[in-house]
Amino acid sequence: MRLNTAEILCVGTELLLGDIVNTDAAFISRRLAALGINQYSQSVVGDNPERLKSALSLAISRSDLVILTGGLGPTYDDLTKETAAELMNRKLFMHEESLERLRARIERAGHEMTENNKKQALIPEGSVVFRNDYGTAPGMAIEDLEKGKVVILLPGPPRECEPMFVEQAEPYLKKFSDHELVSKCLNIFGMGESKVESILHDMMTGWTNPTVAPYAKDGEVLLRVTAAGKNDAECAALCDKAIAEIMKTPVGEYVYGVGIGSLEAALVKVLTEKRLHVASAESCTGGLISQRVTAISGASAVLDGSIVTYANDIKERFCNVSRETLKAHGAVSYETAIEMARGVRKLMGADIGVSATGIAGPTGGTPEKPVGTVFVGVSSDWYEEVRELHVGGGHADRAYVRWVSASNALDMARIAAMKHE
Incomplete structure (x- = not known):
């Protein structure tokens, strides 16, 4: 039966x-x-x-x-x-x-x-x-x-x-099953579920063993690959073959792990492997970046420290953000984000510095910079980047803005670490 x-x-x-x-x-x-x-x-x-x-x-x-x-x-x-x-x-x-x-x-x-x-x-x-x-x-x-x-x-x-x-x-x-099943989950960040589905449509609709199904979760996409077979080894081999095909598509560029669980776990893993250290300067995320990193075992070996810099004078004193930058561009800007990342890296003596500055809401937005506007920066000797985010079209929940901002910071630090030779 x-x-x-x-x-x-x-x-x-x-x-x-x-x-x-x-x-x-x-x-x-x-x-x-x-x-x-x-x-x-x-x-x-x-x-x-x-x-x-x-x-x-x-x-x-x-x-x-x-x-x-x-x-x-x-x-x-x-x-x-x-x-x-x-x-x-x-x-x-x-x-x-x-x-x-x-x-x-x-x-x-x-x-x-x-x-x-x-x-x-x-x-x-x-x-x-x-x-x-x-x-x-x-x-x-x-x-x-x-x-x-x-x-x-x-x-x-x-x-x-x-x-x-x-x-x-x-x-x-x-005892009611005549076969074994194995699932492997690809963790994807930076590409939405609808885009993933459009790229992998033929695989999702045409493959019967293994099957491929996407799930959106907390600003990420989980892509579950499930195979049936006589034993676990046969199932795993089918999954691995399918994953190899997926990685050849544009989706592969946004896969940060297979079964890794979270961006913070992926970051701690690559930092540990490369023997690199990270530090964070956080405004709108309020310590969430470092909180997520420290939830992972082994974080103490790769996280040098974090500073929450809501006040502009704290940005100046501890992150070396220039007063001219703050006056000309404001605290929520590309220029401030990169100076925060550079400054915290120098302050902590880390290899990589990440920053987040923005408007988490529900108040504080303007027509020019509505709620959900966030600049996330990363700085290292070999790589720098700033992402301008517009989370939720000006109507996002505060917790969601903070979470997505922290996720981007973790992802950018991970990419910086991977680029280190």
Whole structure:
């Protein structure tokens, strides 16, 4: 039996109200894609038995695999298990192993087992049980092999849901697949999703194995290449061949890594390899450039320092930006950006200096320099560049302007490092 279609149903009124961000669905979606299981629907339903039953009944009717998260707790409104058992025509029984694990966990915490706690050890007959090493409620898979249906129940808290899926649900699901899948992700910066798609259109529409799909994320594009084969080695070889073809296109110029994860990770990697050091002078980004770099292990070996230079006199005193430049061109200008990059490089004794100066908004814009106008500079002995950005057409969110500006600074520092011989 193969599970060709999947659906995720997340249970909890707190999700509907936005009190808790639904990270479970995003996590499970990524894992299902890696398994080659097509997901066509996602739903969120509150802690209401009638609406839960209706939503789950619809999901079972149209999908081979339904994964539910949440509603496995000990309280009266935790009804996911009971509803799933009813729709799958299963009776609940007390699973002694789960009960003993639950009892031991509660006693270790210095509490007494209550009657409603025992509810968490009730399991639908014939289920595959997933132990919970990180909480109290076990997960489970309810199978109806005659109808080709599987319903998986997982706890809601991400610290319990994610490891249970990876360590137990995922190996369980692999038995329904007759092939292996491998995905490799190209990280692209500086070219938009629509442009990437237009260049790679024939590959995206014509290739069936591997497949190529773009995703926009935080001002970048992730290009996922997925191949199916008898084993991981065969899949990886198909992916590598496809990636080589992609790199021959104009898209290749904007690929900063394969599976590298982020611009900051790519920057730290190349700086480490070249034994180079970087420093940043930040105005509108407010320290975000250095914050992102220091999130990467090994950053202390390549980042000399950073200075936040909102005030013009700080730009003058520490980054050696001339008063004449500030008077003639303003703080938000090509000239100020390059002088900031040069100045911080000299101040810190770094090989590469990067800078960002602009108007993050929502106030401060003018007709000549609207919100989202940013100049990002990079300086080294062998390479200098300034990029003029116009983020969001004058209406961008402040956080987004700062993020895109920092991303450009990281990318420019990476390019400078790569040009070093």
